[in-house]
Amino acid sequence: MQIEKKDIRALSKDQLRDFFVANNDKAFRGNQVYEWLWSKGAHSFEDMTNVAKTTRSMLEDNFVINHIKVDTMQRSSDGTVKNAVRLHDGLVVESVLIPTETRTTACVSSQVGCSLDCNFCATARLKRMRNLEAGEIYDQVIAIDKESRLYHNHPLSNIVFMGMGEPLMNYNNVIKAIDMITSPEGLGMSPKRIMVSTSGIPKMIKKMADDDVKFKLAVSLHSAIDEVRARIMPFSKNFPLADLREALEYWYRKTKNKISYEYVVWKGINDDKASIDALVKFCKYVPCKVNLIEYNPIDDGEFQQASEESILAYIKALENIGVVCKVRRSRGKDIDAACGQLANKEGSVD
Numbered sequence: 001m002q003i004e005k006k007d008i009r010a011l012s013k014d015q016l017r018d019f020f021v022a023n024n025d026k027a028f029r030g031n032q033v034y035e036w037l038w039s040k041g042a043h044s045f046e047d048m049t050n051v052a053k054t055t056r057s058m059l060e061d062n063f064v065i066n067h068i069k070v071d072t073m074q075r076s077s078d079g080t081v082k083n084a085v086r087l088h089d090g091l092v093v094e095s096v097l098i099p100t101e102t103r104t105t106a107c108v109s110s111q112v113g114c115s116l117d118c119n120f121c122a123t124a125r126l127k128r129m130r131n132l133e134a135g136e137i138y139d140q141v142i143a144i145d146k147e148s149r150l151y152h153n154h155p156l157s158n159i160v161f162m163g164m165g166e167p168l169m170n171y172n173n174v175i176k177a178i179d180m181i182t183s184p185e186g187l188g189m190s191p192k193r194i195m196v197s198t199s200g201i202p203k204m205i206k207k208m209a210d211d212d213v214k215f216k217l218a219v220s221l222h223s224a225i226d227e228v229r230a231r232i233m234p235f236s237k238n239f240p241l242a243d244l245r246e247a248l249e250y251w252y253r254k255t256k257n258k259i260s261y262e263y264v265v266w267k268g269i270n271d272d273k274a275s276i277d278a279l280v281k282f283c284k285y286v287p288c289k290v291n292l293i294e295y296n297p298i299d300d301g302e303f304q305q306a307s308e309e310s311i312l313a314y315i316k317a318l319e320n321i322g323v324v325c326k327v328r329r330s331r332g333k334d335i336d337a338a339c340g341q342l343a344n345k346e347g348s349v350d
């Protein structure tokens with residue numbers, strides 16, 4: 001029976017050093033290989049040119065390097081780039097490069113499909129197939145960084161975990177990937193330029209606060225009324241807003257970092273005065289800002305973008321209580337790269 005080889009990038013630097021010592025080699029060899037794997041982005045052991053041939057074949061006998069491959073790359077008329085990324089087992093996820101005048105942002109996936117069931121989201125229809133490994137998340141960022149340099153002549157400036165999947169349901173790998181992205185041995189990016197967006201799992205928000213993470217937090221709120229939120233995001237029945245509020249207060253006490261609420265206004269769902277009043281009240285609990293996101297319908301069903309008047313009513317009410325509120329116009333609509341649209345239409349998930 002053939003034993004499945006382990007992905008070498010699942011090993012920490014210390015574990016790699018231990019591996020070499022256990023194989024009668026020097027511990028520093030672990031540092032050398034680690035550097036090849038992360039900062040130099042080696043795709044094969046053959047690439048590690050300053051490592052002895054015998055060591056390379058020993059690594060080959062024991063491990064694999066599960067790199068991603070960008071299968072298709074689509075460019076939108078507004079400069080947005082969408083990558084369909086094939087994983088080592090043939091599954092596909094998507095990641096997006098979103099350029100603005102001042103920055104380029106990578107929107108990356110954390111799961112194949114999603115564990116949750118938001119009714120407005122194309123990814124939810126795929127169901128969760130598996131979590132991404134830390135290396136697979138890291139590789140998406142590297143691929144987009146290259147595209148940012150190629151098309152915009154500067155490195156990637158920001159990262160948001162708003163692609164496919166709920167990042168807090170793949171917490172350990174997301175944290176591991178962020179550690180590498182921010183480490184000088186990886187991209188050396190400031191954690192302040194990274195935002196993890198969650199649909200709001202109270203227990204995990206508290207855990208992040210306890211873990212003293214330095215990145216920013218966004219919560220997909222979409223309604224501050226339990227019944228309405230459950231219609232939009234059925235899983236939220238298990239996480240009432242009172243629990244979410246308590247977790248967010250805990251987060252702020254510990255981190256002193258403001259929270260961003262992601263909020264879409266849909267016609268006939270949350271475009272009424274009661275919804276606006278509820279959001280205004282919720283925003284008073286913890287220092288925050290609100291991003292009102294333009295919606296891209298995924299079908300002709302119940303989720304349709306609300307009128308400009310409803311959005312203006314939200315803005316006015318939030319401004320009245322001094323909450324910063326931005327309207328985020330969607331990018332990459334023509335290539336299905338906009339928020340809520342990632343669903344592997346091009347690459348098959350087979």
Ligand code: SF4
Pocket residue numbers: 114115116117118121122123124163164165166199
């Ligand atoms: S919106 Fe996010 S959390 Fe909700 S189903 Fe889609 S990918 Fe999952």
